[in-house]
Amino acid sequence: MTNIAVLGTGRMGSAVVRRLSAAGHVVTAWSRNPARAAATGAKVAESPAEAVAGADVVITVLTDGAAVAEVLFGSGATLRPGTVLVQMSTIGPEATAAIVERLPGDVSFVDAPVMGSVDAVAAGTLVILASGAVEAAEPVLRHLGTIQRCDAASAVKVMQMTAALTAIGALHDTLEVAAALGIDRAAAMELLAAGPLAGALRRATSTTADFPVALAAKDLRFASGTTPVVEATLSLLAAVPDQQADICALIDRESR
Numbered sequence: 001m002t003n004i005a006v007l008g009t010g011r012m013g014s015a016v017v018r019r020l021s022a023a024g025h026v027v028t029a030w031s032r033n034p035a036r037a038a039a040t041g042a043k044v045a046e047s048p049a050e051a052v053a054g055a056d057v058v059i060t061v062l063t064d065g066a067a068v069a070e071v072l073f074g075s076g077a078t079l080r081p082g083t084v085l086v087q088m089s090t091i092g093p094e095a096t097a098a099i100v101e102r103l104p105g106d107v108s109f110v111d112a113p114v115m116g117s118v119d120a121v122a123a124g125t126l127v128i129l130a131s132g133a134v135e136a137a138e139p140v141l142r143h144l145g146t147i148q149r150c151d152a153a154s155a156v157k158v159m160q161m162t163a164a165l166t167a168i169g170a171l172h173d174t175l176e177v178a179a180a181l182g183i184d185r186a187a188a189m190e191l192l193a194a195g196p197l198a199g200a201l202r203r204a205t206s207t208t209a210d211f212p213v214a215l216a217a218k219d220l221r222f223a224s225g226t227t228p229v230v231e232a233t234l235s236l237l238a239a240v241p242d243q244q245a246d247i248c249a250l251i252d253r254e255s256r
């Protein structure tokens, strides 16, 4: 049993709080929107400072690097010596390095962005890309999914999101080609499910994931300026009318 503070109870943070509480950990949740923290059923802290005061492990699950820096360094929170900070938000390599630079030397840092959505958190099947002081966080992280150790987890996350999102972009274009060729859409989907875009199709037709287009674009912008395929996928994401819809909207004709 570990005292855990989760900072940020949006989609992913709430699911993390519930999963870790169910595993028997003592979890304190903080959100700038207290109702969202209370909805998790965990103990709610009024401030980040209160949340981290008694924590062995602090998990940040916030929107972006600016939010993580603000909550960790601009809120009056002080991580006590020996705290393990697990940074789970997708913030890219530069913001990650900037946070590490500002941490006290007696705090252990785990760079731990994740692959998988709220459904994977609930099922304990996330893929947690992890670098840094991974051993210290392992007893907590193993309740959330599989740990994939790597040298620089935030860089690997950008690589994996580039793979995932450009594949869904390729699926979008393939379905346009299928339509131009007069292939029935349902038949095309069935045939593609046994082809090279099977993984993208599975994700793009999920009914249980909840990863907004806006957050996907935020992730892919970390790879912006590298290749035409990345830029084309960013344009596809920008064209989705409801930026809060799950990325299924990229291939969902009803939503366009």
Ligand SMILES: NC(=O)c1ccc[n+]([C@@H]2O[C@H](COP(=O)([O-])OP(=O)(O)OC[C@H]3O[C@@H](n4cnc5c(N)ncnc54)[C@H](OP(=O)(O)O)[C@@H]3O)[C@@H](O)[C@H]2O)c1
Pocket (backbone or CB within 6 Å): 008, 009, 010, 011, 012, 013, 031, 032, 033, 036, 061, 062, 063, 064, 066, 067, 070, 071, 088, 089, 090, 091, 114, 115, 116, 117, 118, 209, 210, 211, 212, 215, 219
């Ligand atoms: N959703 C997914 O499937 C998924 C999968 C893998 C990785 N991720 C990554 O995980 C992170 C969280 O994603 P999410 O889907 O949980 O997003 P979300 O639902 O939008 O939650 C983000 C949380 O951050 C809080 N926040 C944002 N800016 C803040 C600030 N300046 N100060 C304090 N709190 C702030 C939000 O508070 P409010 O509620 O008050 O706005 C919210 O609680 C993101 O980096 C995302 O890219 C998401």
